[in-house]
Amino acid sequence: MYADNIYSEHGQLRRPLAWSLGLHVAFAAFVVLYSVFVNGIRGSGWGSGGGGDAMGATLVSAVPLPANPTETTNVVATESKGLAKSQPTVQEKEPEAIPIPDKNTKTRIKPAPVKTATERRPQPEQPQSNQIPYGEGGPVNGPYTMSAGGAKGGFGFTGSGGDFGSRYSWYVQAVQRKVTENWLKYEVDPRITEASRVYLTFDIGRDGHASNIQIEQPSNVPSLNQSALRALQRIDTFGPLPPDYSGSKVSVEFWFDFKR
């Protein structure tokens, strides 16, 4: 029964097959006609036509290059910047856009700053670092805080009974070096930048110890007087007096100049 149904549909396929055949024939005819008419109008197709002549090539070195405009004796390298130097491009600045005014924005008037009492108060100073830069510490055996900048002086000897200064100048220099090394300038009032000279007198005994330390002429800065006194008091010994020196002691007048 099923086979009957299948074979009974034979008659129904005949019309679609006829339509299909007709359309295929029509499409083939269209393609043939299109190629004939369209290509006939455009002319020659791809690959048709002659090859043309060969192009001649010449070496670049044969082209005369422009001469160096500046002559130089420099044999190492040319100082010419070359002709092909690129010019810097000029950056054109875009005009600033004008903002569109907004109807709704409110202009707020800034109040003028009013100085308050707390602002007028002097601010506490930042504590200074107590580091001394490397190499600025002073002499090897001395206080690492002194600097001789600005200080001036001179020295001379008077020998009422002898010639200690001229005979033993090395001892005088040792005394001077030692007092200067033991003078701590930070003991002077930090507000002081300059002070008048302070004169001290003291005796050096045969064993090198200082005695009778006195201020002969004080400075106008008491702290400078004190620092000068302390410098002398800090020294244990200047070293024994030269053995061939006949005197029992040497008197020294030492002055301290202070300037920051």
Add this chain to the structure above:
Amino acid sequence: MSISARPIRDRALITVALLILLVAAASAQDWIRTGTGLGVERVRLAAADFQSSTADARNADLLKTFNTVLWSDLDNAGIFDLVSRSFYPLQQPGQPSDINFSAWNSPPPNTSMLAFGNLGIASGKVTLQGWLYDVKNEKSPQVLGKQYNDNATPDAVRVIAHRFADEIIFRLGGGVAGIAESKIYFVSERTGHKEVWMMDYDGANQQQVTHLGSISLSPRISPDGSRLAFSSINKGGWEIMMYSFDLNRMISFPRFGGMNLSPSFSPEGKIAFSSSRNGYPNIFVVDASGGNSKRLTDDKGPDVSPTWNRKTGSQIAFVSGRTGLPQIYTMESDGTNLQRITDQGYAVSPNWSPNGQFLTFSWMRKYGPGEPGSNDLYLMDIASKQWVQLTHDAGRNDFPCWSPDGRHIVFQSHRSGRDQIWSMLADGTNVKQLTFDGANSQPNWSWK
């Protein structure tokens, strides 16, 4: 009568005048007038090679040793501007009569002082004559004249050179004794154990002191140089040990129990150290024999590494971790007036200068993650708290210790790739390596 009286009166007047003059001359004294700001410059000194005074063939070797050691001592002193040998005249003096003053006191040498002399061996003994001349002062140039006699050995000549250098430094350095004969004590593990060793200040003559075969640390020499205190581990733990240089052996010292570390002698001979006998490491003081123990600190934070003010003996600086990282504190020798000296970082190993003005210590100013600080040596003026950095970009530096003259600092540094003993001037210059064998650490300079 008036005719005879006049000559008598005249004679009396003359006598009185003469007496006044005599008294005036007797009471007269020399005056020096000088002041600051005249330039604190180093003494310009030339050290001519000593000459041979006898025809002995062995003179040459001894002269070489002497000249090398003398030059090194004077160069290390830190107070001389030593004139280069290339500037010296060809004729070098061996006797005062040989000196051509103008050749030395004018350029190129342009020196103020000249050290010279001669050396000779006769009948197995060496005789050395040395002078120091102020060549700018031709009228009375001699500052120093010395003669030495000893066995004709290199070691004896080395000692003579040290003594002559110390004489020069003493005269020209304002009465501060030189350090050429001082000793440095340190810990070395070159034998496989950490033992205490000693050497000359320039690294020569290294000798082993202890032979305990355990671990010995922080050697400290007594002010008179007769005893050496250190901490060593034994069956009972870390104890303070004592070595006598008079007897050349260990001597008994009380055992305190707990952990006892880092002894330190005061100028009077007392010993401060860190002891945990009561639970926490605190600073204790005992007398020279170990008796009369007194506790100075009583906090929980570990307190270690005490060091006395070497000038006064009335203050002690030490390291404490009571606030976290170790910091340096000072206190009176009875434990009062505690003050913190360092304000940040990691500060250890304080050591007080002989003049009592400065502390030197090892400080890692930046410490912690993200702050790679370096372990450097610093020097602080105790009165003003101003400080200066002495070492820069040179490995780990620790255990600084002052020389007796206060012009040098010996320390331990890892800058050569291994812990070794180095020395430098107290301003951070003239750095020299003293030890090369094995690993060496924790130096301590003798008091004189």
